């Protein structure tokens with residue numbers, strides 16, 4: 383398997399995987415996520431492509447993209463409460479339903495860790511929805527630890 387930066391002509395396939403994530407989010411949190419995969423969501427991949435602070439990474443097996451990640455350089459300036467924070471955020475992450483539990487996500491994450499080190503980052507962050515226990519199990523297996531929580535109560 384090859385893990386590398388995406389090429390422009392691969393963005394349509396990346397969008398097929400982005401739709402898988404969106405469908406999962408709609409199923410798990412229908413009060414928050416909009417069903418379907420609107421033209422706006424589809425086209426947003428081009429905004430990401432053009433942004434120098436973001437990169438699209440793909441895992442390719444036998445010529446087919448079977449996983450992708452979007453990484454985003456975030457800089458949060460110092461505030462009265464907090465020091466400046468500069469880190470790499472994993473904004474989107476998915477392995478094709480047909481290719482799961484074969485180590486694809488692990489290889490993607492290994493690439494991201496090397497990418498982050500090469501660019502001088504000392505922290506990789508991501509956030510996820512609590513219903514997505516499969517993703518949590520993967521991120522923990524990849525070495526991530528929870529450092530902050532969002533909580534809610536339905537009233």
Ligand SMILES: CC(C)(COP(=O)(O)OP(=O)(O)OC[C@H]1O[C@@H](n2cnc3c(N)ncnc32)[C@H](O)[C@@H]1OP(=O)(O)O)[C@@H](O)C(=O)NCCC(=O)NCCS
Pocket residue numbers: 402403406474475476477478481482483484485486487488489510514515516517519520521523524
């Ligand atoms: C989460 C996800 C990326 C994992 O991808 P994957 O390629 O199947 O993961 P790997 O094969 O590299 O798994 C490595 C280890 O993580 C853990 N793991 C991965 N998926 C798991 C799951 N669904 N349940 C429990 N543990 C899991 C296991 O320890 C696994 O090792 P094992 O297979 O030897 O038991 C994939 O299920 C996915 O794309 N899900 C839908 C999209 C999504 O949730 N994205 C992230 C949130 S935006």
